[in-house]
Amino acid sequence: MNDHSYIEATPTVLKTKRPDTRNEVRREALRLFAERGYAAVSMRDIGEAVGVRQGAIYNHFASKQDLLADLMTGHMETLIEALDEALDGLDGPVARLAAFVRFHVGYHIDKPDDVFIAYMELRSLEPDHRQRVHALRNRYEAVLRGILTDGATQGAFRIPDIAVQTRAIIAMMTGVTVWYREGGRLGRRETIEGYVQMTMQSVGINDPAGGDK
Amino acid sequence: MNDHSYIEATPTVLKTKRPDTRNEVRREALRLFAERGYAAVSMRDIGEAVGVRQGAIYNHFASKQDLLADLMTGHMETLIEALDEALDGLDGPVARLAAFVRFHVGYHIDKPDDVFIAYMELRSLEPDHRQRVHALRNRYEAVLRGILTDGATQGAFRIPDIAVQTRAIIAMMTGVTVWYREGGRLGRRETIEGYVQMTMQSVGINDPAGGDK
DNA sequence: TCAATATATGAATGGTCGTTCATTCATGAC
DNA sequence: GTCATGAATGAACGACCATTCATATATTGA
Numbered sequence A, B: 001m002n003d004h005s006y007i008e009a010t011p012t013v014l015k016t017k018r019p020d021t022r023n024e025v026r027r028e029a030l031r032l033f034a035e036r037g038y039a040a041v042s043m044r045d046i047g048e049a050v051g052v053r054q055g056a057i058y059n060h061f062a063s064k065q066d067l068l069a070d071l072m073t074g075h076m077e078t079l080i081e082a083l084d085e086a087l088d089g090l091d092g093p094v095a096r097l098a099a100f101v102r103f104h105v106g107y108h109i110d111k112p113d114d115v116f117i118a119y120m121e122l123r124s125l126e127p128d129h130r131q132r133v134h135a136l137r138n139r140y141e142a143v144l145r146g147i148l149t150d151g152a153t154q155g156a157f158r159i160p161d162i163a164v165q166t167r168a169i170i171a172m173m174t175g176v177t178v179w180y181r182e183g184g185r186l187g188r189r190e191t192i193e194g195y196v197q198m199t200m201q202s203v204g205i206n207d208p209a210g211g212d213k
Numbered sequence C: 001t002c003a004a005t006a007t008a009t010g011a012a013t014g015g016t017c018g019t020t021c022a023t024t025c026a027t028g029a030c
Numbered sequence D: 001g002t003c004a005t006g007a008a009t010g011a012a013c014g015a016c017c018a019t020t021c022a023t024a025t026a027t028t029g030a
Helices: A021-036 A043-050 A064-087 A093-110 A112-124 A127-153 A162-174 A188-202 B021-036 B043-050 B064-087 B093-110 B112-124 B127-153 B162-174 B188-202
Strands: none
Touching: A021 A043, A021 A064, A021 A112, A064 A093, A064 A112, A064 A127, A093 A112, A093 A127, A093 A162, A093 A188, A112 A127, A127 A162, A162 A188, A162 B162, A162 B188, A188 B162, A188 B188, B021 B043, B021 B064, B021 B112, B064 B093, B064 B112, B064 B127, B093 B112, B093 B127, B093 B162, B093 B188, B112 B127, B127 B162, B162 B188
């Protein structure tokens, strides 16, 4: 349930070799794009990281642009699907908001490169692909906006402006990728619960329990 | 006081012509880097935007890398200086936190390209320059961390983890650049006060006045 | 076993990149 | 009027870019 990924893991022992170049390209391109930016990474760089010549990449992706679009739409679809799963069956704005935060922060801790690229490289996408990714992002935001609207309507939340607070909460949570490191001072669970409390307080809830854990 | 800028404005009528190419290059490079990213902008692009051939840029900046470093350090120094000014004479964590938010959000509304580049293009800087900019950013963050520490010590704030909350607040506020547009639904002042309230609530303060305005 | 298919190579394509440089031009000081 | 200075030009440089392609090699299904 915690293992959302559109890039299949390469089996370590299974069935002997057969290198899955397509997914290796995805993995290395993702890493390099996140590290240096789309424009600063060449097909040679990707090929070198994978262990093939640049020409071989074109057996799996039509172009560099196509590769980027594959990564971004793949990520966004996986993200939204996983969100639906995480909120499934939950009722009430307080519980749903806490679940949203736990999901979002957890996902961003686990897949920082994916989310960074989806945010940063929108500008590198050609219009068609960009519009598609943009629509997916709006769908994601709309879920949080819906939760905040419910909570504000019911009087559970104290919110100056729902649209602004939606983006403020997302920006706050997404920022976890800037500093979180595995093995750092704060563990995954502590970090997530910290964001839950901050978010709850930001909508005016000071319950020490921070919603139901 | 609201007009912090390390890129001198080109006078519109004063003293007749004499085009200040150096500052025109700064201005256009800043715009283009923010729009497309450092790696995706060529010296030819910048020259064209300014109205000179690419070679002329080298009369004013030693290299493309030097131009980026000039923009980033120029911005960071102006930012820190302006922050010091904004907090000058203010006492108490509540008042200082409100002033910090007003300053940060206001600055980010006014100079979105500067702050976006300073955040995004750190990776495009060679080690020396990067370290320098990084140190300036830490100094900036340290001011907010100090305010939160004071407030937590005095019992005015309710904060799960000061280091995390420092970054969470900065990320939340910085996100204003993603959506704010002049002439949009929310004006500059409303936007700023919205962030003040959200920030105050995020540290556990629910005073409807949102600190002293 | 053999043909079909998928994948990799290495060289080449035309373009664009950052940077350099000899030269020209305009300005202002003396 | 002369000259030094700062700034712009246009052409050139070697390097690297994304992409293509003929060819070679491996894997698969029948």
